[in-house]
Each structure stands twice: as structure tokens, then as C-alpha cells.
Amino acid sequence: MEPVSVGARLASSIVAPLIKKLFVVDGPGAGLVDRPVRISGLVSFRGEKRILSDPELRKIAEELVDRAAQSTGVSERLPAFEQRAVVNAVIHSLSALGYIDMDDVQAVRLGHLELSRHLRSSNQAATIGLSRDAVLLHASVVDTACLHILHFFTTRSTFVPRTLVEQSRRIEDLSAKIDALIMRTPSPADGSFEERYARYISEKHGKLTIFGLDLSEVSASWPLDAAYLSLEATGAEDGGIPSVLPAEHVLAGRDRVLMRGVAGSGKTTLVQWLATRAVRGNLDERLIHLHGLVPFVLPMRSLTRAGSRLPMPDEFLSTVGCPIAHAQPTGWYDRVLNAGRGLMLVDGIDEIPEQEREEARSWLRDLISSYPDNHWLVTSRPSAVREHWLASDHFSELDLAPMSRDDVAAFITRWHKAAGSADAYGKELLYAVRAKQELARLATNPLMCALICALHRDRRGYLPDGRKELYDAALSMLLSRRDRERGIYKTGDLRIGESHQVQLIQKLAYWLIRNGRSEMDAQDAVDLLSQAVRAMPRVAEQGAVPQIYRHLLVRSGLLIEPVEGTMQFIHRTFQDYLGARAAVENLDFDFLGNNAHLDQWEDVIRMAVAHARPAERTRLLTGLIERGDASKDTRRRLHLLAAACLDDAAELDPAVRAEVQRRAERFIPPHSVDQARALADVGPVVLELLQGPGDLTSDQAYFTVIAAARIGTDAAIPVLARFRTAADPRVRAELALAWSRFDTERYAEEVIAHLREDDLYFVVSSSQELWTLRRFGGRSFLRITSPLSPEEIRRSCTARGLRGLSVAADLRCTWEWLALFPHLTELTLDVPLPEIDVSSLRHVPSLRTLRLPAAATVVGAEALSPAVEVIRTS
Template sequence: MESVSIGARLASSIVAPLVKKLFVTDGPGAGLVDRPVRVSDLVSFRGEKRALGNAELRKIAEELVERAAQSTGTSERLPAFEQHAVVNAVAHSLGSLGHLDMDDIQAVQLGYLGLSRHLRAGNQAATLGLSSDAVLLHANVMDTACLHILHFFTTRSTFVPRTLVEQSRRIEELSSKIDLLILRTPSPADGGFEERYARYISRKYGKLTIFGLDLPEASGLWPLDAAYLSLEATGTTAGDMPVVLPAEQVLSGRDRVLLRGVAGSGKTTLVQWLALSAARNGLDERTLYLHGLVPFVLPMRSLTRAGARLPTPDEFLAAVGCPIAHAQPTGWYDRVLTAGRGLMLIDGIDEMPEAEREDARSWLRDLIDAYPKNRWLVTSRPSAVREHWLACEEFSELDLAPMSRDDVAAFIKRWHHAAGSADAYGKELLYAVRAKQELARLATNPLMCALICALHRDRRGYLPDGRKELYDAALSMLLSRRDRERGIYRTGDMRIGETHQVQLIQKLAYWLIRNGRSEMDATDVLDLLSRALTAMPRVAEQGTVEQIYRYLLVRSGLLLEPVEGTMQFIHRTFQDYLGARAAVESLDFDFLGGNAHLDQWEDVIRMAVAHARPAERTRLLTGLITHGDASKDARHRLHLLAAACLDDATELDPAVRTEVQHRAEKLIPPRSVAQARGLADVGPVVLELLQGPENLTPDEAYFTVLTAVRIGTDAAIPVLTRFRTVNDLRVRTELALAWSRFDTDRYGEEVIAYLHEEDLFFVISSSRELRTLHRFGGRSFLRITSPLSPEEIQRSCVQDRLTRLCIAADLRCSWEWLAWFSRLTELTLEAPVPEVDVSSLRRVLSLRTLRLPAAARVVGAEQLPPTVKILRAS
């Protein structure tokens, strides 16, 4: 018995008047007071406009059922009690209109069959135990009634005007998006040059040099698409609550960002990736906010080469050696920046001499004052600029987080795949990184991970333990073993031994450090090498100084030529390492100590301690203590630096070690983010000194946890365990965020399981974490940061416990499955996507609050019931 046949036999002249009695009538107009009126406010059998009692409602149901039963012959087959039961069921289902959380537009969009199923679903018990004919009769009567109900809605005087208004709103929103795209479209006069410039950016930044990776015929270059690993950026909101977001989204919803990261953390790689994404002008959802922007990559090491003044906008391309700078149309830069189409990527403020950074800030301020509508990213090492350095220019401040265990695993897998190494090598290395605390502590950024991967493959599984030993082995591999084992030497070729190469290259490194530079003119290189070669006759006799320089540039693997006529190291870390070695060999300990308060010298000092002999270490560290005691302004920095050096001091006078630790203890507990960051840089030795939570203020407890989390190895878990019962929300939030950095099961059992749940979102970054949390009975507030499937979330979340859910990953799905969670009242969608379709959330009847990204276009909001409050992220 089909509903179509029943509907045909129930004439509209009979059904329409009955359905009309269920609703009140409105006057003319668009019905736009507050929000669209809910269906539940239109019915005539409840509320202030009640005109229909329960008895009248049952009579309507009785007449509908009787007419349908007679016209189809069902009445002859149904016992009287079943027909009465169907009448009750229809009455209850029609009564559900009074509780419907949708307006008439949403009901029409749902369709009459969908509305019928929705109403019947709320009264399934009414047909339990009835025959199939009775159940089918109930369904068919409701289908027919809903068909006429929707027809009635479309004939109401407010329906068409309000529908047009909703359409106008969506057209206006779409129009604003189109206007933005038009604003980001170059003028016809500039289009040709911008296409040419985009191709140049794509070629220049489309590949990345990865340490130790020798791809055939590729000079060690790795396609950026394959090399890029999405890391996390962290910071705090105005209320000091931690925030975590993908690093490539730091400029999504933010126009100005100062991003800090330690050496090798991926700052420059991120800059390349943003520039490449903007130049491609594609439709990748992660980078749609960059659509139409023109990237200007401004590495400070190049802009300030040889003490040059900082460039004006018309000089940007020429200052970075762009070969098509001369071809830019007159006034092009001004049109781009005035329209707000510039993506300003200012990389490496820390690579300028400290005395010149205030000039750089003034330069930056002038640019922003002249062209305020663009997006600005400034990168720096953490200690190079103080907290809130650009706060007056309205910059948000974020930190690149250390790589998590999952990040390290992903990098190792990609590196070995790109290198063509056997899977067994990658699996063996991953096991070693997880099993050895010392190795895990080193593998916290892309540079160190790449170095470890290269050495593991080169040495067939053998890895040195400490950082100095890793760098020594890396230099050996780069300077001699690689060329020798690849068999590229021929009779008569120039051949400079590893020791001599190191001696020459470290002189270049020390010159750069002493002069506060990251790049060196070729003329200065040749002059320095010429003087050095007078003491190295066996090397000098192999060729001219120009030939020896070219040999070092091509064969060492440590140097590169960013533009013709300049030289720099492949990474600042190698420059600092070799420069420190030269300083120790020159016995320049007083010079080192005199510059220790400068942030550019921090890594140099640490590596000098590693290179030094025991008596020399004593001299260096004693000097740091003495200078720190005598300096009020630099005391904390120098004492923290001395403590950090302990990790590199393999042999040291116990009395000196005690003095250093004593000074460090005075900086504990940390009382700011900067102090927490500085203590974390000291390394695991700090864990033994961290106090609490007893006798700590809430701020001190939070910064102590932040310190231990940033250290990041499993050795920090016992410290964090002590804080698991602290009630401060900042502490609990930081502990929850840190789960992915530690062993899932151990951290879950020792920390996560004990966290007080009030107002706390438990962060889930993997299926394993979700399953572990399920073992603990689930939690009410969850924040999902990885693209898990809806089935996984349903299977591993406790159905009647979840009340607030934040999804910070693009699950690429609709949302009706969330109806499974009957107590879910608040949903936050944070995925960086250009468009969010929320129409399927109308099925999540418990939902009351929906938070959406500020920049995303929202589709289907008009289909949500008025009980759902929609909020936009600020």
C-alpha cells in the first residue's frame, strides 16, 4: 500500500481544511521580527494563540485516519482497537509539530517525506505491537498530512517575502566574497608581470634543501610539497588561555604575526611554503585565504648584507636578488600594497645585529603605517626580541612548537621514502628515537631530524649520543666520507682533506659571528682564505684561492651561494658550531664571555663549552656566572645560558657545576613565558630543579608546567604528574594539550586520567588517544585536532556523556552523525576551510550553540532551528 495511492484518494478538499486548523494565520509582511518564526510557534493547539484543544486535535487525527482507511479498504482488515491506536499515534505525531525546532522554510527544504519521518520518529512507541497494515496506515496518513502542511506553509503571506530576504542575504554575502576577489585581482597592466613573478617564486621556493638527502640528479633538493610537514604554532589568548593551530594558518584570521622558533624549527620552510602557496593562487582549502596575495620574501640576512640600509618597497625585489626586478611595471608595488594584496614575509629578525633591530622595527612600523591592509609575518629566534616587541603594531605573538612524536614519525617516514632507503631503516630509527631519551630530546625540529636520519643511514644504524658527537659525525659525512664513498674523485682532481676543510670553513664561520652577519661577500671570503692559506702550503699549492673557494662551495655541503657574489652556511646552526670551534682554538674566551649577553651568541657559547677542554669550560662558565652576578639587566639570561651549557659539558669541575645550578635555582619557579622558554632550553637537567605545585602561585604553577612540557621528553612526565590535580584551568589545559608529545598510554594513565574535568577540553590528536580516553569512561568536553572518521568518533566516545565538542580538523563530512550524541549542546568548528555547510546540523536536536570560524563562509544556517545560537570566532 503506497502513500501515493492513499494521497490520491484523500482529496485536498478534505485534508486541506483539516490541516489548516492546526495553525494560526499571520498578517502580511516578511515576518522578520527577531528570527524566522518556528513551526512550534505557528500551531494553534499550544501557546498564547491556542485555539485548538487536545480533543479537537484527536478529532482531526480520527477523521484523517478514518478517511484513509475507508478509501483504501484498510478498515475492513484492521480490528477496531488497532484503528484507534493509529488515531492516537497520528494525534501524537501531529502534536509533535508543537515541539519542532525549525521554521517553515527549513521544513519545506526538508521535504514532506523527511518531515513525516521526523515527526514519526518522536513517537515510535505508539505503533509498537501493531500489525504491519496499521503501521503502514500511520505512515501514509502522516505523509499525506505533511504534504498538505508544507503546501500550507508555502501559501502563507510571510513565506515568499522571507524566503526572498534569506536569498538576498546569501547573495549579499556571496557578493562581498566576489568583491574581495576582485580587489585581489591585478590590473591588466600588472597581470603579465605578476604571472611571471609567480612562476619565479614557484621555481625559487618550490624545492627545499634537506640535510643529508642525495636525490639523483636533484642536488639534494626535495619538492616542498613532499617535504613540508605541518607543525603547530602555540600562543595565548587575551585571557592567558593556550591556543594551538597549524603553523600554515598563523595568518588566517590574523593580519600581523610575530612567530618565534628555535634554530632549525622550520621558520624559513614555513615562509617558503606560504610564498609558494600564494604564488600558485590555487584553491587548496588550507591556503584559500592567501588567494590573490602577492608574496614578498624578505630575508633579513640578505637585506642587511654588508651593512646595507633596509630597502624601500620599490627596492624589495632587487634587494633580494630577484632577476626580474627590473621588469616590474612603474608603481606596481604601490598598487599591490595599497590594495592590501601584499603577503609580507620578513624572515629572521634575529639574524641582524642586535644594535640594528630597533632600526628594523622603525622600518617595519613605517611600512605598516604606509600600507596597513596587508598581511605581515615576522620570524625570529625566541630570545632575539623581547615579549610584546611588536605589540604596539598589533602583532599577535606565536611560537613554533617542538615536533610531537607523531611529527617525528611522519618526518622519518617521508625522509626515508624520498631518500629511497629501505623501510627497515626508517622503522629501526623510529624505534631508536622512541627508546633512547637522549635521541628523542635531540629530534625535536626538522633540521635535527634530518641530520639524525642522514647519519643513521650513512652509518648503517649507528648513531652517536650527544649533540656535539652528532655534529662531528655530520661534518665528517659531508666533508669527506660522502665524496669518497660515492667515488667521485679522479686522478688529478683537487683534494682537500677533512681537517683542512674544517680549518678553512670555521674561519669563515667565526668571521660571520664576530661581525654579526649571516652572509659574506665573495671578496671578503677570498681575502680571508688568502690569509689563511699562507699557513697551509699543502692546500695552497693545489690551486688558486678562487679555485679553493669554489671547491669548498661545491664539495663541502656546508656552504651555498644565495646570490652571485655572496656566501652563507646551509644552516645557521653549522655556522655557530664551527665558529665556536674556531673561538676555542683561538683561546678567545674573554671575547666569548663579553658577548654572551647577546642573543646571537647563545648557541655559540653552548657549542664552545662542548668543544672546550675541562679547564677551558671552567673558565667559560665561571665567566658567565661572574658577568651575570654583576649585571642586573642580563643576569637572568647569563645564568640561564650557563645552566644550558651544563648539558654540553661532558666533564666539569663539580664545584663549578654546583655554582651554576645554584644560580639556576634562583630562577625557579619561572614567572613568565620568556623564563619558561629559557628554562626549557636548558634541557632535562632543569626537571630536577622544578618545584611544586605546593607553595606556588597559580602563575608560577602554570609557567612551571609550561617549562616541563616544552622540554618534551618522557622524563618530564613525573614532574607533570605532580600537577595533575591542580585546579587552575590554564594548568589543566596545558596538560591536556601536551598529550601528543608523550607516550600515549603512559601519559594518559598518569596524567590525563586524573585531570579535573570542569570547563576542560581534552585534546585528541590520534585514534589511539581517543580509545585510551574511552577506557577512562570518556569525557564531556573534547577537542579533536586530527582528521578522524565520524565512525571512529562515534565508536570511541561515550554517547550520553559528550556535551561540548570542538573539531579543529577538516573531517570532510556532513554533520548529521552528531545526532548520535543525545546530550551534545555546543559544537565548535575550527577547521581552516573557506566554507562550512551547517545544514545537516538541523538533525542534531540537542544542539544549542554553534561556534564557527570568522573567515569561513557559512551555508545552510537558515535551516537551523532558532534554538541554535551561532557565534563567530573573533
């Protein structure tokens, strides 16, 4: 049971009259007092003004507790003696009002939750020995009481008039929100099950398996709170100008989002993070949009297991293997979704066969039309679904941005801390990632960063070059070295050599790829292994095939069992890598070529080129060229895929390489965002082919910059620098946005310093970028995307230079400090908060335009100058 849920059911009409009895009524002339008064002098149950007796105070506490317990159904679980103990604890907390060293204005500024914590801390012993339900019930009742206490203060005639206007509106809004949140709380009949379901979600998705941590004595599972790294999502605003926001806030102000991201970019981790946050009761204001929502985590690979039809809502829990699915109350799912309380997290559209995706889209549309008021996040690899795939269903389409240099540094530091490694390893790797272009190009997503960290530590500082070499080393580390070096083998254990394990596991990988699946039944896996071990007598003599399967599942580090009776790879990338190896060994080049136009096969083809010998590479790439030449529909995809394979071809006939590059040049410059993404996937080799800016249209120039920026290595800087004098605001905005992906100083000198301002907002994501801008004379328009302090901003910006400021991060501050910039006329507060207090902006006399999110509640707007135009943005 969550404190906020209980509080939400205690409506204002019930609580307010009870709270009013705790305080004295103002007498004649009280309104002449224009100063704050001590809370201890207002209470009605102590001192000379006492009119509320101890029994009456107990009655108030009893009614508050009884109503809260009954409305949530917790009274059925709480013994009578515990409910009486909660009443006593509430009395103690309310009595603390008579001794509190605080005035009414200070209390209102503190806020109702902090006031509640203050009162409850006055006698912490009151709840010792009580059950979790009882402790939470006490906290919830006091939280709600404090909300109405503050509301009472703001309505008194003695309250400071200025504070009355600003704070009373805020408390009224909070009170109205709490009443409105009743719609987001379960009925008493569903409350018990939802508590169980919340615990299941928190346990199931509250930990993250971080690659490489299982190679040490620490647990392979990392608490999500510690592991989660806030990444950025990018999208296009009106006019195509790019915008950026924290990925975890994509559903703030949006009900439907399609999130694209490459393999390993953190899509599933984002789904886990949103699910676990939704079931917690201690959400801060930035995540209040998740309060009361019930998460349904729907991985597409599980929903379509063995070709199953997509489930209806009553089958959601059972289909994903939730062990308490049988206990859901009759009609529960319908009540949740009909009330708009569903948080629908559909993960991995790309993990189902391409021919089934239209069926999946129809399934989504049917669900949305039946239950339109819920919140949806759908994830996919970029190439799996075309641009605007769900636009007609009012989905916003966003991309998970590659990790910035600061993100990579933060991840490496956290990984080594969690792994218990010496600081020297982490510092050495940080230096290597910054110094080596090839390594920096690989370390652009959490999966590859984790792989690099694990290998760097395992090999004591030595790292192989190239993606294939990294995977080869990772397989060796996982399949043999860790058990051998940790001394994990015992007498009687199965001992299967590394090469034999690879042969067995890659057969499972290739079966999954050929069948367009990411999961398979355990029995199917055993049957495949039974066929394979017939040709491996040394493996067959180790034990029965089910034993061998279990050994691979438990000890390889590559396979997991998401639901009992099923198997999948720890990450799709390893499946593609091993499946490609099997295809090359089986000489299935024609089969690979025939499927190369399917997005699920893209990484398989690239890895097959890496595994193949020189003559086999020629055969593969020539086949892609010829099939592309013969097919108008798949030409672009096949020729660009062939170009992307060049990065993985260690040795290749120069004539074949030239033919591949010549075909790729036909698709340059790009004509859409999809084409720009496809070119970026080709890798650094495409930088040599990108043209411009001369002879390019404004659209072509914009898409070319997107392609080069997404490649993300410093080799792209000279290409991007060619566009630094462009007049198109989209091009200049994209160049400004890309800064965090490159070396700060070099990019600033070659690109940022030369961009025409012309009302361009320069994106700042770190203190270093802010100070670098000052070195170049500062800029008139800034967009802050990380939580920098007001002091940093003030010291880094020239006082008379700043004319426009956009804030896209919660700086946790008021805004009177902006008065130090006398020419600041435009302010955009694009912060992920449900409520934004702008009252302090009355101290900024130069302000003329204020832009605020349409979904946020605005407090204090009446205090602004009439000269300020307030614009609400979607």
C-alpha cells in the same frame, strides 16, 4: 595566468544575462513542481524547447571569451586562431549541458568547480595543441559560467524550496566573493609581470633542501609539496588558556603574526610554503585567504647584507636578488601594497645584530603605517625579541611547537622514501627514536630529524650520542666521506683533507659570528681564505684561492650561494657550531664571555663548552657566573645560559656544576612565558630544579608547567604529573595540550587520567589518543586537532558522555552525525575555512551554543533552531 584570476574579472553583471539565455524560461504553473529536474530538459539550445540557435550559442561563448581575454591582457598574447579555438572549446563544454545525466539539485550540491571539470572533460580533445594561456582561459571561462549556472538553478521556482534557502545563499555569497576578489587581481598593465613573478617564486621557493639527501643519487632538492610537514603553532587565547592551530593557517583571520621558533624548527620552510601557495591558482577553500596576494619574501640576513640600510618597497626585489626586478612596471609595488595585496614574509629577525633590531622594528612600523591593509608574517628565534615585541602594532604572537611523536614518525618515513632507502632503515630508526630518550630529545625539529636520518643511513644504523657528536659525524660525512665513497674525485680535482676544510670553513663561520652576520660577500670570503692558506702549504699548492673557495662552496655541503657574489651556511646551526670551534682554538674565552648576553651568541657559547677541554669549560662557565653576578640587567640570561651549557659539558668540575645549578635555582619558579622558554632551553637538567605545585602561585605553576612541557622528554612526565590535580584552568589546559609530545600511554596514565574535567577540553591529535581516552571512560569535552573521521570519533566517544566538542581541523564532513550524542550542547567549529556550512546542525536537537570564527562566512544559520546561540570568536 591563473584560472581564478580570470574568473574574478568576469563580474556577475556581465555573465548572468548571458548564462540566462542558455536555459528555458519557466512557464505558468512551473512553480507547482516540487522535485528536481534534469539539466538536459532545461537548456534552450536542444530538444523540443529549443529557442537558442547555434550561432546565438557561439555569440555567447565569443562574448565570454573576449571579455575575459581583454580584461586580463591575455588577448595581446593569444593569436586570433587560438582565441577562436578557445571559443570552440567553450561551446563544446556548454553544449555538454544538454547531455548531462544530472539534475539541478545534484549540480548545486556538486559545486561550480566540479561541474566545470565535468563539462570540460566531455571533450578534452578541444584544447589539445593549445598554449597554456589558451587552456587556462578556457578553464576560467567555464568555471565562471558554472558558478552562474548554479546561481540560475537556485533562483528557479521549480527548485526544491528547502534547497533554495540553503544553496541560493551560498551561491550568492560565492558570486559576491568573486566580485570582491577583483580588488585582489592585477590590472592588465601588471598582469604579465605578475605571471613572471609567480613563476619565479614557485621555482625559487618550491623546493626544499633536505639535509642528507645529497649524499645519495637522488636530488638534494625535495619538492616542497612532498617535503612540507604541517606543524602546529601555539598561542594564548583570552585568559591565557593555550590554543593550537596548523602553522600554515596562522594568517587565516589574522593580518599580522609574529612567529617564534627555535633553530631548525621550520620557520623558513613555512615562509616558502606560504609564498608558493599564494602564487598558485588552485587554492582550496582552506587557503582562500591567500588568493590574489603577492608574496614578498624578505630574509633579514639578505636585506642587511654588509650593513646595508633596510630597503624601501621599490627595492624589495632587487635587494633579495630577484633576477626580474628590473622588469617590474613603474609603481607596481605601490599598486600592490596600496590595494592590500601584499603577503609580507619577513624571515629571521634574529639573524641581524641585536643593536639593529629596533631599527628593524621602526622600518616595519613605517611600512605598516604606509600600507596598513596587507598581510604580515615575521619570524624569529624565541630569545631574539621579547614577549609582545610587536603587540602594539596588533601582531598576534605564536610559537612553532616542537614536533610531536607522530610528526617525527611522519618525517622519518618521508625522508627515507625520498632518499630511496630501504624500509628497514626507516623502521629501525623509528624504533630507536622511541626507545632512546637522548635521541628523542634531539629529534624535535625538522633540521635535527633530517640530520639524524642522514647519519643513521650513512653509518648503517649506528648513531652517536649527544648533539656535539652528531655534528661531528655530520661534518665528517659532508666533508670527506661522501665524495670518497661516491668516487666523485677525478684526476686534476682539488683534494683538500677533512681537517683542512674544517679549519678554512670555521674561519668563515667565526668572521660571520663576530660581525653579527649570516651572509658575507664572496670577495670577503676569498680574502679571509687567502690569509688562512698562508699557514697551510698543502692546501695552497692545490690551486688559487678563488678555486679553493669555489671548491668549498660546491663540495663541502655546508656552504651555499643564495645570491651570486654572496655566501652563507646551509643552516645557521652549522655556522654556530664551527664558529664556536674556532673561538675555542683561538682561546677567545674572554671574547665569548663578553658577548654571552647577546642572543645570537647563545648557541655559540653552548657549542664552545662542548668543544672545550675540562679546564677551559671551567673558565667559560665561571666567567658566565661572575659576569651574571656583576650585572643585574644580564644576570638571568647569563646564569640560565650557564645552566643550559651543563647539558653539553661531558666532563666538568663538580664544584663548578654545583655553582651553576645554585645560580639557576634563583630563577625558579619562572614568572613569565619568556622565563619559562629560557628554562626549557636549559634542557632536562632543569627538571631536577623545578618546584611545585606547593607554595607556588597560580601564575608560577602555569609557567612551570610550560617550561617542563617544552622540554618534551618523557623525563618531564613525573614533573608534570605533580600538577595534575591543579584547579587553574590554564594549567590543566596546558597539560592536556602537551599530550602529543610524550609517550601516549604513559602520559595518559600519569597525567591525562587524573585531570579534573570541569569543562576542560581534552586535546586529541591522533586516533591512538582518542581510543586511549575511551579506555579511561571517555571525556565530556574534546578538542580535535587532526583530521580524524566522524566514524572514528563516533566509535571512540560514549554516546551520552560527550557534552562539548571543539573541532580545529577540517574533517571534510557535514555535521548531522552529531545527533548521535544526545547531550552535546556546545560545539566550536574552529576550522580554517573561509566558509562554514552549518545547515546540517539542524539535525542536532541538543545543541545550544555554536562558536564560529569571526572571519568565516556562515551558510545555513537560518536553518538552526532558535534555541541555538551563535557566537563569533576572534
